[in-house]
Amino acid sequence: MTLTIAGNETGTPRSPWSGSAGAEELTRWKTAARQAAGGLATDALARDRANQDPYREVELLRRHGLVNLLVPREYGGEGAHWESALHVVRILAAADGSIAQLVAYHYINQATIAFYAAPARQADWFRRSAEGQWVWGGSVNPVDPTLELSVDGDGYRLNGLKRFSTGSSVGDVIIVNAAVTDGPHEGTVLAFVLERGREGLELLGDWDHLGQRLSASGSVRYNNVRVDAADILGEVGDEPFSTLVTPGIQLAFGNFYLGVAQGALAKGREILLGRKNAWILSSAESYAKDPVFQRTVGEFASRIAAVEALADVLNRRYDDAVAKGAGLTFEDRAELAVRTAELKVVSTEVGVEVANRIFEVTGSSSTSNQVGLDLFWRNIRTHSLHDPVDYKKIEVGASYLLGEVQPITLYT
Known part of the structure; x- marks a missing residue:
């Protein structure tokens, strides 16, 4: 299987972000975050005790426009900057730490489109994410390397267990990192994206910890999950960007x-x-x-x-x-x-x-x-x-x- 690794193209801008946030932008997103935080604060303790997957909280984030904040405007997003996104995380954390974590991971997981995908493929990923208002979970914990990604025809099969998969139980998609175990790309760590309902993907819902109870950070088990070339963002390497x-x-x-x-x-x-x-x-x-x-x-x-x-x-x-x-x-x-x-x-x-x-x-x-x-x-x-x-x-x-x-x- 031939892979296109992000950054191989020459003369193509790598980053979809430029400039910095102005006062108007910061005011807009701080206000939106405070409104969302106000809604979260009213019953944060009750929701923490109920310890349910935060589907309603995710819808609250969507209503306030926070999910697509970092997606460039040309792809259907809000076109904001990281400074605004990080203020959103901070403001939400003052009301509900679990949802702040969920948002923080969503932003960085969604941004792997820019960090890992080839420039020619970024537009499609961003557009689909924006249109669907995808929330991005992650299954990348590097100290839990139990996944096996083996060659299967023109794609791969994924097997194994990954703990601490924040956002996975409520995310529309999950980004996964796994090393190829055989074939010409053996040893290469690939980043790829799977929809939460992909056949063979099992959400264990086993998060039972002291805090962060609504961060949707349970384990995910992968049972012979098919990974196609179209699912792959790119290689996880050491290129600075x-x-x-x-x-x-x-x-x-x-x-x-x-x-x-x-x-x-x-x-x-x-x-x-x-x-x-x-x-x-x-x-x-x-x-x-x-x-x-x-x-x-x-x-x-x-x-x-x-x-x-x-x-x-x-x-x-x-x-x-x-x-x-x-x-x-x-x-x-x-x-x-x-x-x-x-x-x-x-x-x-x-x-x-x-x-x-x-x-x-x-x-x-x-x-x-x-x-x-x-x-x-x-x-x-x-x-x-x-x-x-x-x-x-x-x-x-x-x-x-x-x-x-x-x-x-x-x-x-």
């Missing part, structure tokens, strides 16, 4: 964790302002007027503001990087990856700490299951373990001290 997948998703994580911290602090402020009287040893009129609690809230707000400032810089810088397309160098990519790792470090630590210590200012009554303040902590504690933050610290330190660059992977 195509590997922007990793800084992109890590940047989305940073915005996600920031949003959770903002949401936890906002909920804590609401609870604190509602507390009557003050601690028995305090001379303040109320808890909110007590310097002890003001100090803690001030610390949280200040650290969140610092993370936000870094995230805002990097969100725009990512647009600059993707706009370079085939002109992106390894040096460009490495510099962006290290800066994104810096964000991952501080957003993780601030997010986990705020979501944990917010209880110090809200009191024992806020631990009631009816309050649901724990939802923020459960969500960020669960997802922040996606990849060890200590290795991000090492990545930053090795770069700072020695100028060393980590090998390109789906984590670095």
Whole structure:
């Protein structure tokens, strides 16, 4: 079987994105995200407890135009930039971490059209995705390499199990990464797209974790699933532009964790302002007027503001990087990856700490299951373990001290 690998063509622009988001665009999508977040916030705790696949939530995202946000206008999409998309992730995370994760993965999975597909094929993929308002799930977890992609005539057959397949149970399509196990392309890792109802594709619905319960992150089993040439986006290689997948998703994580911290602090402020009287040893009129609690809230707000400032810089810088397309160098990519790792470090630590210590200012009554303040902590504690933050610290330190660059992977 002959494959067309993305980037083999010469003289063809690789990236469908250019420029950066203006004030009007940012305002539009922040407003849409806040409206969607408002709808999610009304029953976030009840939906988390019900632990059902988020089909209604996906329809909410469609109604607000968020699904096609990054698809270029010429292909039927909204033509927005990554800075806008990352703000959407952040805003949704303050209301519902599960749906923020679902959206973040959708954006990066959908963007693999540009990162992996040959330029001549991108238009068709984008058009079909836009017309169908496809939500993109992913089955690419690289530390779970149990898939076998074997040659079958002019196509392949896929077998095996892939865990942590975020969005797969509600996605219209699922992007899969698998290495070819035989034939002339043996060892080549291919990215391909399967519709959720493809024969032999089994959704196990086995996500049973502390948090992120509505992220649709269960396992997928592939039982002799047919993969045709038309399903294949391209090869997963180490060409700089195509590997922007990793800084992109890590940047989305940073915005996600920031949003959770903002949401936890906002909920804590609401609870604190509602507390009557003050601690028995305090001379303040109320808890909110007590310097002890003001100090803690001030610390949280200040650290969140610092993370936000870094995230805002990097969100725009990512647009600059993707706009370079085939002109992106390894040096460009490495510099962006290290800066994104810096964000991952501080957003993780601030997010986990705020979501944990917010209880110090809200009191024992806020631990009631009816309050649901724990939802923020459960969500960020669960997802922040996606990849060890200590290795991000090492990545930053090795770069700072020695100028060393980590090998390109789906984590670095």
